[in-house]
Amino acid sequence: MRTTTVGDVTILLPDLDPDDLDSTTEPGADLTDAHVDDVSWRGAVLDAVRVRGSRITGSGLSESSWEGGTVFGCEIVRSDFSGAALSGLSIERSVLTGSRFTGARLTDVRLKDVLFDGCRFDYATFSRVAASGAVAFVDCILTDATWSSCRLPKVVLRSCQLARLELESSQLHGADLRGNSLRGLKTTLANLYGVILTEEQLPDLTHLAVGEFHIEVRAQ
Template sequence: MRTTTAGDVTILLPDLDPDDLDPVTDLPDDDIRDGLVQDVTWRGRQIEDQSIRGCQITAADLGEITWEGGTLYGCEISRTDLSGAALTGVTIERCAITGSRFTGTRLIDVRLKDVLFDNCRFDYATLSRVSAAGSVAFTDCTLAHGTWSSCRLAGIALRTCDLSHLELDSCRLDGADLRGSRLHALAAPLDDLRGVVLTEDQLPDLTRMAVDALGIDVRTDSAADRNH
């Protein structure tokens, strides 16, 4: 059993042997199991209620795919382009996704459990009603300029990620570990950050958010003001 740890989050990872996998080049109409998917181009294809299980996907072009329903289970995905893709109602479980691109991707009603995103780009991505049903970690990821709304991501790890200009709306991040992440210009209601874990050097960014949220007028006293 393979596991990895990010902060206090332990994730169960897939344990695949490429020698046990069968090469897959064309996108079939039914489920894909135990497949070795390398250097394929499925850009703009549509997937509906399909399951992809026990597969290794490497250097694939899955940009602008539309995937509704179905499951991604026990897969390793690396150096794959999913930019502009739309995933709706998909369950992602026991997967390791590394060095992949989700720029402008839309995840809607997606359920995550035992998922690691490492060194991935989610810039300008939209997450709506995404939920963590188990351990989830983003490590060394770029999440800048994204929009997350109505997500339930309590207890996830967001370690050493770029969260600058990320916008949160009605999200639950209770206990989320944000240590080491860049929070510059993070836009979030204070309630969305209730219970998150930070380091001391991240407090100035949190203070700025609190000042903005409360409409506090911060002024510098002039010498004339101090003399009266």
């Protein structure tokens, strides 16, 4: 069993053998033990597609629509989901590396044992995204993104760019935000209830509090 640890969270990883994967270029209702490499599915409509034990590399799914379905035990590498609409999708025991989700819309997505490593989520919208297991974002770009009504307890963010990330009515209790700058985060303090920070981040938290409470700071 392959695992990785980010902060205090241990994530189960997919265990793929390249020799067991069959190359394919066509999306279907079920992709099992498949290798999808450098394929363009731009604008594709993926209705309840199930992907299991597969590897997707260098492929384009921008402006695609993926409703329902599951991603289990998969590796997704350097693939483009810009402007995609992902709805009702379940992602479990998977690693997404160097992939682009710029302007993507994730709605009612369920995450469990998922690692996002070096991915772009700038201008992406997370709506009612929920984690039921370990989830981590490492070296990800989340600038100008929006998380609305999300439930991501104990999620780990490491070395991510969070400028102008907007949090609305989200639950992040136990989320580990150490190693990120909070300056420019667009949120009320209620969305940060119970998160984990370092002492070095307290000035950023103070800055958020001063803005939220409209405190006027003057020279003595």
